[in-house]
Amino acid sequence: DGGITQSPKYLFRKEGQNVTLSCEQNLNHDAMYWYRQDPGQGLRLIYYSQIVNDFQKGDIAEGYSVSREKKESFPLTVTSAQKNPTAFYLCASSIRLTSGSDETQYFGPGTRLLVL
């Protein structure tokens, strides 16, 4: 089945630890995104990538890092510099990121990150 997968569903982080959230898509989409959602809040953009080996900071990139070595994969690392990492992390993809294209974003099931 085509879609976006995220793992793990739940992740626990200890103080000072870096953790990596996985996002994979088999939709052949060029663009991928990471969002953070806090309880009762909307989604905030962390990073996005329009093409392999390229990515851009979103509104709240501090304390996070990403890579885009393959079209299908866009992992997010939550570093120890992120002081308030507890949130619901959502990965999304869209066909491409150009004018006139279908910009609709499709989401993975999300990863809940909790700090111990």
Place this chain on the structure above:
Amino acid sequence: RKEVEQDPGPFNVPEGATVAFNCTYSNSASQSFFWYRQDCRKEPKLLMSVYSSGNEDGRFTAQLNRASQYISLLIRDSKLSDSATYLCVADNYGQNFVFGPGTRLSVLP
């Protein structure tokens, strides 16, 4: 001022009621608009795109007013299964896909 604003609700309505959600956006360069539905502790799922001329999908109708920078979603004959949070999105050719905070709907039996 937030780029996309919505009434947070909650809207508590009886089954069969008609309910309308409003959304305003501040970026006049926004070109594409969407409504997403998000169930509790789940990912957002696309409900419908919003076209300039307005569009309808079954019980759902979306309207766009570019002059007022205003989007609406109308749900007719509400079902229990419509209970969710509805997220409004404004997009500038994918360069600035901005979500509103969402409006929570509870449809009561």
